[in-house]
Amino acid sequence: MPETITLTVNGQTYQVDVEPHALLVDVLRDKLGLTGTKKGCGTGECGACTVLMDGQPVNSCLVLAVRAQGKEIITIEGLGDPQNLHPLQKAFIKNGAVQCGFCAPGMLLSAKALLDRNPRPSEKEIRQAIAGNICRCSGYVKIVKAIQEAAAELRGEAAHDGV
Template identity: 60%
Template structure:
């Protein structure tokens, strides 16, 4: 099967790659663009480790074909920090010890950012519901939820 030329925007920059039509977006990001922050935990869309946004929608990149990114905006964990300055969510994950092995952390951060872009003042229940598609075996969820709520409060203060 011949490869297809894909032009997309990844983390604000135009990107091009050749993809096998059966190749996942996750594989394209990792293998063709060198963006290895998104992880493959399950390959079935159950764990959230590969979460990215595609035209602003949270998706499991293991379930999206790379060719589907053509002409769209992809945001990955690598695009979250602003230069050398961590995103408030990243800072709060560190402050709240909301990570251990780090394998699931990129997916949680991308999902939490997508939530806060839609709802800058979520309740704890809303955070837990939104992050239900992300699994962690190391740290549990309370520290993650606290980090998201704390980051949301800081981000609202900065926006005011």
């Protein structure tokens, strides 16, 4: 039997009718039209469905939508927009860190969570933070470089090699 829940997504409040077993990824995509959150493996292994819940990266394919009630959810649509890209988005584009683009939403949100809690991450910390996000197109070098450049920009520093 459907239940009406209230979700706060990207700063906007939604009333949504969901089945008790509905997954957050499906509600975001199918009920709210936020298709930037990708549905990949469905088992929490690939990270394509990563969103931020109260600032923490979570695999939305493993979260029941009813469990997201009362939480602040950020999807890729809430990170930036074409007229006002987030520094991470700019750095990913500049460094060619987006290839097919399937992993990018989850990768960007995992990186944002890292930079929100640690503005000066080491390469090892960056690699650990994105370890739950699989990219089949890259060797992660450009992704790590982009995150380092975005971190420098967010700190108000000029990015350079060896940031």
